[in-house]
Amino acid sequence: MLTFLLSSISKRAIGRILLSILLMAATHTIVAHTYFFGVSELNYNKVTQHIEVIHQLTAHDIENAIAEIQQINFSSEHPKYDELIQKYIEKHFILAQGDKAIKMNWIGFEVKRGQLFAYQESVSKEILTHLMVKNTILVDTYEKQVNTVNYQSSRLENTIQGSLTFDHRHRVAIITSNE
Numbered sequence: 001m002l003t004f005l006l007s008s009i010s011k012r013a014i015g016r017i018l019l020s021i022l023l024m025a026a027t028h029t030i031v032a033h034t035y036f037f038g039v040s041e042l043n044y045n046k047v048t049q050h051i052e053v054i055h056q057l058t059a060h061d062i063e064n065a066i067a068e069i070q071q072i073n074f075s076s077e078h079p080k081y082d083e084l085i086q087k088y089i090e091k092h093f094i095l096a097q098g099d100k101a102i103k104m105n106w107i108g109f110e111v112k113r114g115q116l117f118a119y120q121e122s123v124s125k126e127i128l129t130h131l132m133v134k135n136t137i138l139v140d141t142y143e144k145q146v147n148t149v150n151y152q153s154s155r156l157e158n159t160i161q162g163s164l165t166f167d168h169r170h171r172v173a174i175i176t177s178n179e
C-alpha cells in the first residue's frame with residue numbers, strides 16, 4: 001500500500017513538474033517576443049546614382065505572415081520560399097517619385113541568426129529628396145509592428161539623412177531635404 005501511494009505521489013509530482021516546465025517554456029516564448037520591428041536602410045550610391053535598400057526583419061515573423069496570407073505551412077523548406085519572400089517584400093515596400101513607382105531590382109536575401117536580410121536596388125538613377133516611401137511590412141499581421149527606414153544621401157549639392165517610422169496607422173511618408 002505504501003509503495004503504491006509513493007509511486008502515485010511520484011507520478012503526480014513528476015506530472016506537475018513537467019506541466020510547470022511546459023507552462024514556463026510557453027510563457028517564456030510568448031514574453032520573449034513582445035517587440036515587433038523591422039529596419040530598412042536606403043542609401044544613395046554616388047557612383048551608380050541608384051538607391052540601395054537593405055531590409056532587416058525577424059525571419060519567423062515574415063514566415064508567419066506569409067503562412068497566414070497564403071494559408072499554408074511556410075518555412076525555409078517550402079519549395080517557393082525564396083519566391084514568396086520576394087513577392088511579400090516587393091508588395092509591402094514601395095518607393096515612388098510623385099505618382100510613379102520606382103522599379104526595383106531584387107538582389108536577394110539571406111537569413112543569419114534568425115534575421116532575414118533582403119537587398120534591393122533601384123533600376124534607374126534616382127534621388128532621395130521627395131521620395132515617397134510606403135512600408136507595410138508585417139503591420140497587418142502584427143499590430144505592434146514598427147518599421148524604421150533610415151535614409152542617407154551624400155551628393156555634392158546637399159546631404160540628406162534621417163529616419164521614418166511606420167506602423168499599422170502610419171504607412172506612407174515622404175523624404176524631405178534637411179534644409
